[in-house]
Amino acid sequence: MHAVVELQEVYKIYTLGVQKVIALNGVSLKVEEGEFIAIMGPSGSGKSTLLNMIGCLDKPTKGRVLIAGNDTSKLNDDELTRLRRDTIGFIFQQYNLIPTLTALENVELPMIFRGLNRNEREKRANELLEKVGLEREINRKPTELSGGQQQRVAIARALANNPTILLCDEPTGNLDTKSGELIMEILTNLNKEGVTVIVVTHDPAVSEFAQRIVKIRDGKILDKRGD
Amino acid sequence: MYFELAKRNLMRTKVRTILAIIGIVIGVMAISSIGIFGEGLKKTVLERFEDIANEVIITPSFSGGYSSIDKTIVSKIEKMPYLKSVIPLKNEGSLVYLKNKKTFTTIYSLDRAAITELFEVEKGSNRLSGSCVIGSNLAERMKIRVGNKVTIKEKEFTVAGILKEEGARFDINPNNAIIISEKDFTELFNKEDYSAIIAKVESLQDIEKFKDLVEKSINSRDKKVRVLELRSILERITEAFNQINLFLLAIAGVSLLVAGVSILNIMLMSTLERTKEIGVMRAVGASRHTILRIFLYEALILGVIGSVIGGFLSIFGGYFIELAILQSAKHLFSMATLYSILQGVFFGLITAVISGFYPAFKASKLEPIEALRYE
Numbered sequence: 001m002h003a004v005v006e007l008q009e010v011y012k013i014y015t016l017g018v019q020k021v022i023a024l025n026g027v028s029l030k031v032e033e034g035e036f037i038a039i040m041g042p043s044g045s046g047k048s049t050l051l052n053m054i055g056c057l058d059k060p061t062k063g064r065v066l067i068a069g070n071d072t073s074k075l076n077d078d079e080l081t082r083l084r085r086d087t088i089g090f091i092f093q094q095y096n097l098i099p100t101l102t103a104l105e106n107v108e109l110p111m112i113f114r115g116l117n118r119n120e121r122e123k124r125a126n127e128l129l130e131k132v133g134l135e136r137e138i139n140r141k142p143t144e145l146s147g148g149q150q151q152r153v154a155i156a157r158a159l160a161n162n163p164t165i166l167l168c169d170e171p172t173g174n175l176d177t178k179s180g181e182l183i184m185e186i187l188t189n190l191n192k193e194g195v196t197v198i199v200v201t202h203d204p205a206v207s208e209f210a211q212r213i214v215k216i217r218d219g220k221i222l223d224k225r226g227d
Numbered sequence: 228m229y230f231e232l233a234k235r236n237l238m239r240t241k242v243r244t245i246l247a248i249i250g251i252v253i254g255v256m257a258i259s260s261i262g263i264f265g266e267g268l269k270k271t272v273l274e275r276f277e278d279i280a281n282e283v284i285i286t287p288s289f290s291g292g293y294s295s296i297d298k299t300i301v302s303k304i305e306k307m308p309y310l311k312s313v314i315p316l317k318n319e320g321s322l323v324y325l326k327n328k329k330t331f332t333t334i335y336s337l338d339r340a341a342i343t344e345l346f347e348v349e350k351g352s353n354r355l356s357g358s359c360v361i362g363s364n365l366a367e368r369m370k371i372r373v374g375n376k377v378t379i380k381e382k383e384f385t386v387a388g389i390l391k392e393e394g395a396r397f398d399i400n401p402n403n404a405i406i407i408s409e410k411d412f413t414e415l416f417n418k419e420d421y422s423a424i425i426a427k428v429e430s431l432q433d434i435e436k437f438k439d440l441v442e443k444s445i446n447s448r449d450k451k452v453r454v455l456e457l458r459s460i461l462e463r464i465t466e467a468f469n470q471i472n473l474f475l476l477a478i479a480g481v482s483l484l485v486a487g488v489s490i491l492n493i494m495l496m497s498t499l500e501r502t503k504e505i506g507v508m509r510a511v512g513a514s515r516h517t518i519l520r521i522f523l524y525e526a527l528i529l530g531v532i533g534s535v536i537g538g539f540l541s542i543f544g545g546y547f548i549e550l551a552i553l554q555s556a557k558h559l560f561s562m563a564t565l566y567s568i569l570q571g572v573f574f575g576l577i578t579a580v581i582s583g584f585y586p587a588f589k590a591s592k593l594e595p596i597e598a599l600r601y602e
Binding site: 052055057058077078081082084085086090092096098099100101105108109110112113114157158160161 | 228229232235236238239503504507508509510511512513514515516517595596599
């Protein structure tokens with residue numbers, strides 16, 4: 001096993017007016033391939049910043065972030081985009097589906113960005129929607145779907161380009177218990193198939209699915225259970 | 228698919244999209260219709276001069292100290308190639324008497340063939356033996372009819388014919404003149420030399436060659452004559468009309484500019500409203516270039532739809548303007564109209580794309596993390 005995510009002494013410092021906000025204060029973390037980890041912490045603890053760092057959406061002020069062996073600080077915008085597209089799948093609390101597109105088209109989107117042809121795209125998108133149990137909703141727009149269904153479309157979209165890592169930011173935060181459990185079940189199954197799952201949450205019920213819980217507070221990792 | 232995305236985004240805000248398209252339609256219509264009208268106007272004016280484009284007027288070189296063209300020059304020119312016809316002309320101002328009235332006017336000497344070639348006889352004939360042909364304005368003013376007698380320098384002429392009124396001409400203006408034969412003219416005014424030669428070239432391409440020949444064979448030692456080509460006057464008229472058209476187009480262009488600003492406005496709004504969506508697309512693998520493309524497609528769609536509709540409607544616009552101002556739309560179906568429409572469509576598209584570029588660029592420059600956080 002090798003680390004698919006590695007953070008070395010990562011700092012993220014924002015300047016708000018004259019005030020400096022230290023979002024990450026020297027975070028080091030290794031995530032092995034195939035792991036299921038939960039990052040927990042109160043609001044403002046820096047857990048979302050940490051997730052954005054791993055998701056190549058944000059760059060550290062200091063320190064190194066290695067994703068699948070790539071030092072993100074050395075990559076330009078296009079290279080970071082490609083890394084996100086091919087290696088990382090995002091699942092957001094707000095689902096963030098594109099409202100003008102149907103479920104199928106939403107799942108196709110990352111494959112479009114990758115340049116896959118229509119047949120390949122549609123075939124894979126259908127398979128993925130079937131996998132999350134939405135084979136009958138493929139032509140529905142996000143507004144015609146329930147929250148749980150939308151999140152399942154989002155999972156299918158995140159899987160579109162066969163990512164190594166799934167990053168989930170409070171994936172059940174907007175869902176009722178039952179839908180939330182279904183989502184966690186899907187994520188667990190994906191992890192069993194070998195996908196590395198990193199979930200940010202403050203819900204203990206969610207973190208129970210994880211093999212390892214990373215606690216963060218004031219931009220620092222507190223302990224690493226299961227290390 | 229990017230195109231599809233762009234299309235659906237536009238469909239999301241239908242009213243806004245339609246308004247932006249209307250803006251482009253109006254802009255393109257204004258430009259194309261005015262272009263069509265301008266061309267029609269130019270053609271209507273030039274049409275009146277069309278048959279004189281191959282005419283050259285040879286005048287004495289006044290600046291060279293010559294006030295007339297002598298016979299040897301005339302016969303030299305008559306022998307020159309490139310020419311279809313040569314009409315030597317004499318003129319003189321003189322008092323003319325009709326019954327108890329008198330007036331001062333221009334007397335031309337021309338032969339019958341020349342009258343036929345240059346003018347149209349409205350009443351009577353162009354017979355010049357002891358008779359004369361008079362211009363329409365003079366006839367009207369003096370109430371002269373065919374068969375009346377006029378006296379020029381104590382010699383009496385019968386009015387054989389009256390010419391049809393002529394429009395603006397650059398060679399001779401017969402409207403207020405009297406035309407008599409060369410024999411009578413020489414007798415009356417004792418003038419051997421000619422005041423001008425009106426010649427027509429076989430083809431317009433020969434004008435330069437003819438001018439060169441005149442320079443070589445007549446003006447080689449002393450500048451005796453000047454060659455004025457009417458084509459160059461036509462060119463100047465054309466040029467002037469082109470400038471007027473350009474000015475009109477610039478005014479019409481303002482409406483397209485306004486349309487451009489409205490596209491800029493709605494697309495900036497759209498960028499702002501879709502900030503989060505842009506963030507999501509960036510997160511799932513859209514490059515800056517992709518975002519730029521999607522937004523530019525939106526502008527392009529607005530531009531294409533607006534321009535095509537505008538281009539089509541401008542045919543009617545052009546038709547009504549020509550009908551209202553020129554009283555005729557006979558120049559509507561021409562290559563120039565097509566060109567004007569294409570020109571309008573082109574500017575419509577360019578405006579849409581340029582206006583869309585800034586919002587698209589702005590959207591593409593959004594940091595994914597900032598865009599995702601946007602609520």
